[in-house]
Structure formats: C-alpha cells, structure tokens
Amino acid sequence: MSFDRMWADLAPVGRDADSGGYHRYTWAGADTDARAWFTGEAAARGLDVRTDRNGNLWAWWGAPGPGAVATGSHLDSVPDGGAFDGPLGVASALAAVDELRARGVRPARPLVLAVFVEEEGGRFGVPCLGSRLTAGEISPERARGLTDADGVTWAEAMEGAGHDPDLMGPDPDTLALLDVFVELHVEQGRALEDTVHPVGVASAIWPHGRWRMDFTGRADHAGTTRLADRNDPMLPFAHTVLAARALAEEHDARATVARSVIVPNGTNAIPSLVNAWLDARADSEDTLMAVVEGVRAQAEAAAREHGVGVAMTAESLTPLVSFTHGLRDRLAAVVGTRAPDARGPVLPTGRPPSPEGASRGGGFPPSTATGVPILPTGAGHDAGVLAAHVPTAMLYVRNPTGVSHSPQEWARPDDCHAGVLALADVLQDLLARPVGEAAS
Known part of the structure; x- marks a missing residue:
C-alpha cells in the first residue's frame, strides 16, 4: 500500500x-x-x-x-x-x-x-x-x-x-x-x-478551551528577603495548579496546567511574573465553565493572600x-x-x-x-x-x-x-x- x-x-x-x-x-x-x-x-x-x-x-x-x-x-x-x-x-x-x-x-x-x-x-x-x-x-x-x-x-x-x-x-x-x-x-x-x-x-x-493566567509579583533576592516581605507569584500559581486538578476531579472533567513561563527564572531570584496556561475540557459547557470559574476564584483568592496580582484571559473557547x-x-x-x-x-x-x-x-x-x-x-x-x-x-x-x-x-x-x-x-x-x- x-x-x-x-x-x-x-x-x-x-x-x-x-x-x-x-x-x-x-x-x-x-x-x-x-x-x-x-x-x-x-x-x-x-x-x-x-x-x-x-x-x-x-x-x-x-x-x-x-x-x-x-x-x-x-x-x-x-x-x-x-x-x-x-x-x-x-x-x-x-x-x-x-x-x-x-x-x-x-x-x-x-x-x-x-x-x-x-x-x-x-x-x-x-x-x-x-x-x-x-x-x-x-x-x-x-x-x-x-x-x-x-x-x-x-x-x-x-x-x-x-x-x-x-x-x-x-x-x-x-x-x-x-x-x-x-x-x-x-x-x-x-x-x-x-x-x-x-x-x-x-x-x-x-467543549474545551485555553485560558492564560498572569500572576504578577515583585522580583527580589531569594536569600535576603524575609518570607513575610515577599510578593512571590509562584505561591498562588502552585495553589492554582492543585485547585485545577481538584475541581476537575469534582466535576468529572479535565483541567491541566502544563505550560508556564517564569520571569526572571533565576535560581536565587524571587520571580516577578508567572505566565501559565489552563487547558480545560468537560462534557457540557456548564460543567466546563464551573471548572474554569472555580479555578479563577481560587487563583484570585491565593493571589490576594500573597499580595500578588492575577489576570485570567480566555485565549480560545470551543463549544x-x-x-x-x-x-x-x-x-x-x-x-x-x-x-x-x-x-x-x-x-x-x-x-x-x-x-x-x-x-x-x-x-x-x-x-x-x-x-x-x-x-x-x-x-x-x-x-x-x-x-x-x-x-x-x-x-x-x-x-x-x-x-x-x-x-x-x-x-x-x-x-x-x-x-x-x-x-x-x-x-x-x-x-x-x-x-x-x-x-x-
């Protein structure tokens, strides 16, 4: 053939x-x-x-x-x-x-x-x-x-x-x-x-889509900055990754954070920015949006706790x-x-x-x-x-x-x-x- x-x-x-x-x-x-x-x-x-x-x-x-x-x-x-x-x-x-x-x-x-x-x-x-x-x-x-x-x-x-x-x-x-x-x-x-x-x-x-999440903190020295003085975007980012998994399990859906960009990405530097992408899929649009909005709420709450800004933007959405x-x-x-x-x-x-x-x-x-x-x-x-x-x-x-x-x-x-x-x-x-x- x-x-x-x-x-x-x-x-x-x-x-x-x-x-x-x-x-x-x-x-x-x-x-x-x-x-x-x-x-x-x-x-x-x-x-x-x-x-x-x-x-x-x-x-x-x-x-x-x-x-x-x-x-x-x-x-x-x-x-x-x-x-x-x-x-x-x-x-x-x-x-x-x-x-x-x-x-x-x-x-x-x-x-x-x-x-x-x-x-x-x-x-x-x-x-x-x-x-x-x-x-x-x-x-x-x-x-x-x-x-x-x-x-x-x-x-x-x-x-x-x-x-x-x-x-x-x-x-x-x-x-x-x-x-x-x-x-x-x-x-x-x-x-x-x-x-x-x-x-x-x-x-x-x-139904499925991709959402970009931007966690904005403040760059600083990893060795000299007290934990209480940090605005570290890695912390709400990590919380959001775990929240996405938990929400997907709760709704029998799919949610994955598999791509991220860390700035400045130095071993001894607290990041100033984390860009990450959420991929979410479900058997209905209502379930999909329940997962996405749940992730958004968790990201915003974690960002507030750590003095970090967060923005979540839809890059694609397919019904x-x-x-x-x-x-x-x-x-x-x-x-x-x-x-x-x-x-x-x-x-x-x-x-x-x-x-x-x-x-x-x-x-x-x-x-x-x-x-x-x-x-x-x-x-x-x-x-x-x-x-x-x-x-x-x-x-x-x-x-x-x-x-x-x-x-x-x-x-x-x-x-x-x-x-x-x-x-x-x-x-x-x-x-x-x-x-x-x-x-x-």
Missing part, C-alpha cells in the same frame, strides 16, 4: 533522535519540510495544490468548484508530540486517492485534501488557528499579533515563510465549495482497543460539537460493511511503545449500536471548527497505547491500512451521492 512508503518518508521529519517525539512548529523548518512533502506527494498524483490566504494547503482532484468532498488534517505537532496526531489523516487521505483510482473511481465532483496550519497551537498558543481564521472564529488582527516563546509574531513568521499576513481572514468562498468534510485521526484514548474494530466514528467533541447525526450514521454504515479484523502484533514503524507507556485511560466507552463504535472525544480538531459551517464527521483509527501528544502514541500498520480503506470507502460513497445530501 502506498501509505507505507509515504509514512516512511514523512517519519524522520522533525523527529527528535533521543526521545522519538516530534517538533513540527508552524512556519519553522520541520513544518516547512512536512508541507513540502505533502505538496510533492499531491503534485505527483496530479492534484492541483493551492495555499489559501491563511496558509492552509488545499490539493484538488478535479477543478475547484462547489459540491466538493473534503478530507485531511494537519502536520504540525505539540512539543515532543507523537507521529500520528494529524499526519495520519494527511497520509491516509493521499493513500485513499490512490485506492480510489485503483478502483477506477472518477469523481463527478471535486475531491479536495486539506492541511490546516497551527492545529495544535504548539508555537503560537491558539489551537486550530488555520481553520479558525478560515471560519471567521478569530480575527486576523489578533492572529497576526500572536507571539511564540521567542517573541516572534505570527505575522513575522508567516511573512518569513513567504506568505502575506495582511491577506489573512475569513474565507467563506472556500467553505462554500465544501459539501462535506471528513477527518481521519488516530484515536486519542483506548476505547477501540477493547473492541474488534480498527476504525470507529466520532459522535461529539467536548460542544455534535457531529451531524445523519452523516455520522452514514459513515458508520459504510465502515461497517467491512468485517472487523483480528488484532495482530504491534509492528514497529518507528519507536514502539513501552509496556510502561501503555494506558487504559483517556478513552470513553464506545456506543456500538450500529456495530461500528461511535464515541466522543475530549480532544479538539479542525473538524470541530468546520462543523459549524460544513457537514462534518470524523473517523478514528485504533491506538493500542491510548496515549497521545507523546512519543508513545501509536497505531498498528494493519490498523492504519484499515483506516485508509475505510476513508476510501467513505469518500467513494459521498462522491456518489447527490450534492447537498451528504448528511442525509
């Missing part, structure tokens, strides 16, 4: 030799190389590759026009991320084109493969930035001013990559061409591993996404026409997961009313952003470790092949349906 050759070609791009994790940051070297890989693969298939004004890539099979069936994902990563999150959907989309052509399929309407920029927010902080810009869910002014850890703005990085940041903004004309969008993704949990199904279908994406039921059920029916395969051994294509890295956590009990598992996720995706504008659905490929955003993220080669075939089946079915009836 062409997938294997492509996967082997892409695998070294941005991979850390020591950890096996990936560092593909938007508009930087490895991301540029990955985008060039996609452009080359698409051009080799005779696809018409175009870059939109927000930096997203679109590879058209057939002349761009209305009624298009779209698929794809992203190529960027979180710091030291896994190989499969994003790239699996991109490589599978290219391999699905090969499969359709091998079947003799000649689409009567366009098929387009999309690669969205900055899905992870790994460099500039806001996730799904390319799809948000396209959908008009973030202003171009705000996007241009986003900065990375070195103070480089999105506008500067984008211009350095050869694109004009002044052209960014909503792209309703492109969205209007799409009749349906299907994203294939590695499962970010372990629900499918407990079934005989290598491929499942998404039901919903939990509950329930994928179109008709389209979801259609995908499940199409995927269900193939008999599930027995699980084979994990065959390494990179760094295999260690037994210690395997986890049963992070998954959700799948619904199997249709035979094919239909399951929700707490992870955000470009598909979730587009869902408010285009009938959208997702396929998940089984992940035996259940781990994601880590080098332990995994999918068996046989399951990847099953994902390609399932995606090809779905695309063939959608291409054969009348325009406007994808969700029925």
Whole structure:
C-alpha cells in the first residue's frame, strides 16, 4: 500500500533522535519540510495544490468548484508530540486517492485534501488557528499579533515563510465549495482497543478551551528577603495548579496546567511574573465553565493572600460539537460493511511503545449500536471548527497505547491500512451521492 512508503518518508521529519517525539512548529523548518512533502506527494498524483490566504494547503482532484468532498488534517505537532496526531489523516487521505483510482473511481465532483496550519497551537498558543481564521472564529488582527516563546509574531513568521499576513481572514468562498468534510485521526484514548474494530466514528467533541493566567509579583533576592516581605507569584500559581486538578476531579472533567513561563527564572531570584496556561475540557459547557470559574476564584483568592496580582484571559473557547447525526450514521454504515479484523502484533514503524507507556485511560466507552463504535472525544480538531459551517464527521483509527501528544502514541500498520480503506470507502460513497445530501 502506498501509505507505507509515504509514512516512511514523512517519519524522520522533525523527529527528535533521543526521545522519538516530534517538533513540527508552524512556519519553522520541520513544518516547512512536512508541507513540502505533502505538496510533492499531491503534485505527483496530479492534484492541483493551492495555499489559501491563511496558509492552509488545499490539493484538488478535479477543478475547484462547489459540491466538493473534503478530507485531511494537519502536520504540525505539540512539543515532543507523537507521529500520528494529524499526519495520519494527511497520509491516509493521499493513500485513499490512490485506492480510489485503483478502483477506477472518477469523481463527478471535486475531491479536495486539506492541511490546516497551527492545529495544535504548539508555537503560537491558539489551537486550530488555520481553520479558525478560515471560519471567521478569530480575527486576523489578533492572529497576526500572536507571539511564540521567542517573541516572534505570527505575522513575522508567516511573512518569513513567504506568505502575506495582511491577506489573512475569513474565507467563506472556500467553505462554500465544501459539501462535506471528513477527518481521519488516530484515536486519542483506548476505547477501540477493547473492541474488534480498527476504525470507529466520532459522535461529539467536548467543549474545551485555553485560558492564560498572569500572576504578577515583585522580583527580589531569594536569600535576603524575609518570607513575610515577599510578593512571590509562584505561591498562588502552585495553589492554582492543585485547585485545577481538584475541581476537575469534582466535576468529572479535565483541567491541566502544563505550560508556564517564569520571569526572571533565576535560581536565587524571587520571580516577578508567572505566565501559565489552563487547558480545560468537560462534557457540557456548564460543567466546563464551573471548572474554569472555580479555578479563577481560587487563583484570585491565593493571589490576594500573597499580595500578588492575577489576570485570567480566555485565549480560545470551543463549544460542544455534535457531529451531524445523519452523516455520522452514514459513515458508520459504510465502515461497517467491512468485517472487523483480528488484532495482530504491534509492528514497529518507528519507536514502539513501552509496556510502561501503555494506558487504559483517556478513552470513553464506545456506543456500538450500529456495530461500528461511535464515541466522543475530549480532544479538539479542525473538524470541530468546520462543523459549524460544513457537514462534518470524523473517523478514528485504533491506538493500542491510548496515549497521545507523546512519543508513545501509536497505531498498528494493519490498523492504519484499515483506516485508509475505510476513508476510501467513505469518500467513494459521498462522491456518489447527490450534492447537498451528504448528511442525509
């Protein structure tokens, strides 16, 4: 299968030799190389590759026009991320084109493969930035001013990559061409591993968001300043991290503080500032906001106690996404026409997961009313952003470790092949349906 050759070609791009994790940051070297890989693969298939004004890539099979069936994902990563999150959907989309052509399929309407920029927010902080810009869910002014850890703005990085940041903004004309969008993704949990199904279908994406917290104190000497005289922002910051965990447990939600910047970050200096980011997710918007407001209250109380200022600002907020039921059920029916395969051994294509890295956590009990598992996720995706504008659905490929955003993220080669075939089946079915009836 062409997938294997492509996967082997892409695998070294941005991979850390020591950890096996990936560092593909938007508009930087490895991301540029990955985008060039996609452009080359698409051009080799005779696809018409175009870059939109927000930096997203679109590879058209057939002349761009209305009624298009779209698929794809992203190529960027979180710091030291896994190989499969994003790239699996991109490589599978290219391999699905090969499969359709091998079947003799000649689409009567366009098929387009999309690669969205900055899905992870790994460099500039806001996730799904390319799809948000396209959908008009973030202003171009705000996007241009986003900065990375070195103070480089999105506008500067984008211009350095050869694109004009002044052209960014909503792209309703492109969205209007799409009749349906299907994203294939590695499962970010372990629900499918407990079934005989290598491929499942998404039901919903939990509401989720990111909030920046700025704790402002006073820099001073660690050895000479009495404890009673300190305005140390590390103390309310530490209290807030523990409060976030406790509130998440209380509400059966998710809350994580995994990124922080300490100023001046000296061993013998009391910090003057701590910037930190809260990632919160829950099964309902009311629960999500209960967690976030609880964290805010705890942060403010702890800051007052220690004579520290605190500000908490939403950087992104995505409401509950329930994928179109008709389209979801259609995908499940199409995927269900193939008999599930027995699980084979994990065959390494990179760094295999260690037994210690395997986890049963992070998954959700799948619904199997249709035979094919239909399951929700707490992870955000470009598909979730587009869902408010285009009938959208997702396929998940089984992940035996259940781990994601880590080098332990995994999918068996046989399951990847099953994902390609399932995606090809779905695309063939959608291409054969009348325009406007994808969700029925």
